[in-house]
Amino acid sequence: MRNTLVISGLAVLTLLFFAVSLYSGSVSIPVPAITDILLGKGSPDHPSWQFIIIENRIPQSVTALLCGAALSVSGLLLQTAFRNPLAGPSVLGIDSGAHLGVAVVVLVAGGVVSTSSLTIGGFALVILSALSGAMVVMALLLFLSRLLQNNVMLLIAGMMVGYIASSLISLLNFRATAEGVHAMALWGMGSFSSVSLDRLPYAVVIICLGLLLAFLLMKPLNALLLGDNYARNLGISLRRTRTLLLLTTGLLTAASTAFCGPIGFIGLAVPHIARLLLGSANHRTLLPATLLTGASLALLCNIISTLPGESGIIPINVITPVIGAPIVLWVILRIEK
Amino acid sequence: MDCQLKDLVIGYPGHAVAGPLSATLRQGELCCLLGANGVGKSTLLRTLAAFQPALAGEIWLDGQRLKEITPRHLSTLVGIVLTDRVRTAGVTVRDLVAMGRSPYTNFWGKLTEADHRQVDQAIDQVGIRPFTERQIATLSDGERQKVMIAKALAQGTPVILLDEPTAFLDFPSKVEIMLLLRELAHGMGKTLLLSTHDLDLALQTADRLWLMGRDLPLAVDSPRELAAALPDYFPSGHLSFDAEHLRFNLL
Numbered sequence: 008m009r010n011t012l013v014i015s016g017l018a019v020l021t022l023l024f025f026a027v028s029l030y031s032g033s034v035s036i037p038v039p040a041i042t043d044i045l046l047g048k049g050s051p052d053h054p055s056w057q058f059i060i061i062e063n064r065i066p067q068s069v070t071a072l073l074c075g076a077a078l079s080v081s082g083l084l085l086q087t088a089f090r091n092p093l094a095g096p097s098v099l100g101i102d103s104g105a106h107l108g109v110a111v112v113v114l115v116a117g118g119v120v121s122t123s124s125l126t127i128g129g130f131a132l133v134i135l136s137a138l139s140g141a142m143v144v145m146a147l148l149l150f151l152s153r154l155l156q157n158n159v160m161l162l163i164a165g166m167m168v169g170y171i172a173s174s175l176i177s178l179l180n181f182r183a184t185a186e187g188v189h190a191m192a193l194w195g196m197g198s199f200s201s202v203s204l205d206r207l208p209y210a211v212v213i214i215c216l217g218l219l220l221a222f223l224l225m226k227p228l229n230a231l232l233l234g235d236n237y238a239r240n241l242g243i244s245l246r247r248t249r250t251l252l253l254l255t256t257g258l259l260t261a262a263s264t265a266f267c268g269p270i271g272f273i274g275l276a277v278p279h280i281a282r283l284l285l286g287s288a289n290h291r292t293l294l295p296a297t298l299l300t301g302a303s304l305a306l307l308c309n310i311i312s313t314l315p316g317e318s319g320i321i322p323i324n325v326i327t328p329v330i331g332a333p334i335v336l337w338v339i340l341r342i343e344k
Numbered sequence: 345m346d347c348q349l350k351d352l353v354i355g356y357p358g359h360a361v362a363g364p365l366s367a368t369l370r371q372g373e374l375c376c377l378l379g380a381n382g383v384g385k386s387t388l389l390r391t392l393a394a395f396q397p398a399l400a401g402e403i404w405l406d407g408q409r410l411k412e413i414t415p416r417h418l419s420t421l422v423g424i425v426l427t428d429r430v431r432t433a434g435v436t437v438r439d440l441v442a443m444g445r446s447p448y449t450n451f452w453g454k455l456t457e458a459d460h461r462q463v464d465q466a467i468d469q470v471g472i473r474p475f476t477e478r479q480i481a482t483l484s485d486g487e488r489q490k491v492m493i494a495k496a497l498a499q500g501t502p503v504i505l506l507d508e509p510t511a512f513l514d515f516p517s518k519v520e521i522m523l524l525l526r527e528l529a530h531g532m533g534k535t536l537l538l539s540t541h542d543l544d545l546a547l548q549t550a551d552r553l554w555l556m557g558r559d560l561p562l563a564v565d566s567p568r569e570l571a572a573a574l575p576d577y578f579p580s581g582h583l584s585f586d587a588e589h590l591r592f593n594l595l
Contacts, residue, residue, distance in 0.1 A: 090432070226453035230446055232432045240393060241446040241499070242419030288434030291453065341433075 010292040013284045017299035021072065024306035028068040032313045033320060034059055063200065066207045067309065071199040073214040074263035075273060075305020076298045080221045081259040082274030083281075083297045087228050087290070088252050089148070091158045092338055095275030096260040098162060100169030101144045105264035106195075107172040108140025109133055113191060114183035130206060134213065137265040142257035144168055149249055196322035197268040199309050210266055217258035221294060224251055228290040270323055272331025273308075277301040279338050304330065345371055345406055345421070345502035345535055347392070352401035354384055354391045360399055361387045365562045367554060369537055371502070374529040376546035377539040379556035379577060385539040388556070389505050392537070393424050405503070419447040423496035425506040429488070431481045437491050438476040441466055444498030466497035469532075470524065486517030493524065504528075506538035510545065518542055522549045543578070547590040 030041050036056050044050055044060045078096060085094040085101075096102045112133050148165060155161050180188050194201070202210050227248040230238035239245055263270065281296040282288060308330070312321045346368055353363030362384035369375055377385050390396050392403060394410055403410035406421055413421065423444070430440070444466065445459040455463070467473055470490045480488060489509055496504045509525070510518040522542075526549050529536045537554075540546050546553065547567045555563040555570060557577040563570055571587040583592045 092433070226446065226449070226451065229453055230443060232435055233430050233440070233443060234426075234428050236393075236395060236426055236428065237424070237430070237443075239395065239415070240419060240422070240424045241443065242416045243446070244415060282434050286434065287436075287439070288432055289439060293434075 010285060010287070010296075014292065014296055014299065017284075017296060017303060021299050021303040021306065024303045024310065025068055025072060028071065028306050028309050029060070029064050031310055032059070032064055033316055035316070036060070062204050066202050066204045067200045068306065069207060070202045070210060070266055071305045071309040072302045073210060074199065074267045074270065075277075075301040075303070075308075077214045077217060077259040077263040077301075078270060078274040078305075079277035079281075079297045079301025080218060080294065081256045081263075082276075083278040083290075083294065084221060084224070084228070084252055084256050084259075085274070086278055087231055087288075088249075088256075089152055089158070089161060090231070090234060091161060092279070092342065093158075093162055093275070093335070094165075095272075096256065096264075097169075097269060097271045098275055099144070099148055099165030100167075100172060101141050101148075101165075101256065101260045102264045102269040103169040103172035103176075104140035104142075104144030105137040105261040106140070106269050107176055108136035108138070108261070109194075109265055110176045110179050110191060111140075112136045113194075114179040114187050130209065134209075134262065134265050137261040138257055140172070141261040141264070142253060144172070145253050145257050149253060194268045195324075197270045197324040197327075198320070199267055199305070199312075199323065200320070201268075202266050210262065213262045214259065217255055217262060218298065220251060220255040220258070224248065224255065225290045225294060228294075232288055267323065270327060272327040272335070273301060273305060276331035276334040277304060279334055280304075347503055347535060347537075348402075348404040350402045350404065352391070352403060353399040354387045354396075355399050356396070357399075362556060362562075363399070364401055365556075366401075367562055367564045369503070369535055370552070371535045372529055372533045373535065373551040374526045374549060375535075375537045375552045375554060376550040377537060377554045377556065378541075378543060378546055380558070383556040383558055385556060386507055389424075389507050389537070389539060393422055393505055394418055416447065419499070419501075421501055421503060423499040423501035423504045425489070425492045425496055425504065425509055427507050427511060429485075430492070433479065433481055435480050436476070437472060437478055437480060437483070438463065438467070440480055440491055441472075441476075441494045441498050444495040444500075447499065462500065463498050466494040469497055469528070470494040484517075485512045486514070486521070489513065489517075489521055490524070493521075493528075497528070502533075503535040503537075506536070508539050508541065510540055510542050518545055522546075525549075526551075544591050 030038060040050050040056055041060060044057055050056045082095040085099060086092055147168060151164050152161055155164065227243045230241045230243045235245055277300050278297050281293055281300045285292055285296050287293065308323055308326045311326050312323055315321060349365050349367045351364040351366055353360050355361035379385050391398050442455060442463045445455060445462060446453065449455060449459060467476055470493055472490050472494055480491060510521055513521065522545050525536055528534045550567055553567055553570050555577045560577060563573050567590055571590060575585045582595055584595055585592050
């Protein structure tokens with residue numbers, strides 16, 4: 008009962024934020040005009056409004072929704088797989104891996120980072136490169152997790168991997184053009200607005216594929232709550248589950264990092280909000296709840312980012328820590344208790 | 345269901361921990377695995393649960409060699425209770441017991457009516473009905489151990505292996521767990537093997553003992569028959585063994 012209520016509530020909230028995200032933005036456009044544009048009637052008097060809504064706000068809102076969902080689900084998978092409430096794609100350095108992958112393509116190949124201005128081939132290259140970076144880090148962590156019994160040690164190991172990736176990125180920056188460095192720095196602040204309408208279908212397909220894979224892992228994830236040995240005794244194939252986890256978290260983190268830049272805190276904090284709402288760690292309900300919480304939270308961040316109006320957009324990575332960090336502190340306090 | 349060990353050598357590649365071991369685990373008996381730290385009790389249990397391969401020899405279960413049984417089938421034959429303290433937040437006692445049904449549920453892990461009945465049965469057999477809705481992180485060690493045993497019962501396996509199920513427990517809880525396990529063996533015909541350091545308790549409750557010692561063969565018999573051999577397996581200058589009352593006394 009509570010589960011159904013929470014999940015439907017979150018679905019409504021996601022839809023609401025999605026609508027607000029379409030109706031609000033840096034440029035103020037009257038509500039009836041937006042409705043007309045969304046209904047396909049166009050805006051003959053203001054062609055620029057049509058462009059803003061269709062080419063800008065729709066892809067931006069969809070990207071926020073998808074990337075919020077992707078990062079949160081990725082965080083949940085990591086927290087369960089490593090049995091560590093403080094695991095997340097950015098804490099463990101997985102998005103640094105993806106970041107490094109992107110940096111290699113952008114800075115070495117000399118492209119410009121904004122995914123909207125890349126050719127299809129360049130776009131695919133960025134995604135593939137991000138995916139390889141993310142999966143290398145994830146594979147390394149899975150290997151280390153078998154050697155490290157202590158959960159905190161794994162977090163530190165992940166942070167070290169992140170530092171190495173960051174220093175490699177800096178090294179690449181050193182050799183790159185000023186233009187490339189500037190593009191990379193902007194991208195690093197996080198934004199939902201760099202996926203253009205014609206690239207949007209690729210983002211949708213890739214992230215939905217990752218989310219689908221996550222849903223296929225529901226049963227083994229529940230068994231993993233008891234630890235590897237109990238899971239194995241319950242007939243779960245650890246090797247297959249680990250491989251799928253590697254692929255899924257890699258895909259979700261890499262896609263959202265390639266599209267929006269490395270966005271912190273969503274992957275770490277959202278699964279905790281979902282657990283708090285449900286009061287349960289059962290992935291049959293926790294997974295959809297996490298997905299929806301992540302989607303609505305990212306949309307909320309997107310709405311907040313456009314609040315300054317004409318004067319500019321607040322980078323997403325300025326907003327997520329304000330929401331995420333208190334939640335992480337709360338989790339730590341609860342662990343200590 | 346019986347389980348046979350034939351010239352089993354256990355350990356890690358390049359490092360044999362114990363063996364060759366030959367013994368039979370009998371259905372309907374509570375068998376206690378005793379031995380000093382480091383003789384390979386946990387390694388033996390891990391090998392029997394197929395967590396690690398045997399270095400040599402064979403384990404026979406259900407008329408098949410253990411290594412030839414698929415993981416899926418094995419999960420319906422052998423259940424385990426480990427020393428790992430599971431304290432995951434957001435998992436209730438009932439959730440945890442229900443996880444024992446995993447080998448039988450569909451791809452999505454959905455519990456059927458029959459699964460729920462099995463879970464209820466396991467909960468009642470172990471006597472944890474009063475706290476089924478509590479979070480496992482809030483349980484005492486003794487309560488959590490009972491919940492893990494209920495999970496193994498819900499798993500419906502004829503064989504249950506337990507690694508030091510009485511460790512960390514206060515004395516009354518130790519006694520309670522041992523009597524519960526004996527009841528499961530005698531009343532339900534389960535095949536139970538548990539490792540323990542609680543010698544006195546094992547000697548009083550077990551139907552059969554497996555004694556492991558460094559450089560000593562695996563001794564298998566009832567506590568009374570093994571009484572004479574016990575001091576060899578637990579050498580100590582400070583203890584004498586009273587074979588008549590089956591207990592160690594301080595010198």
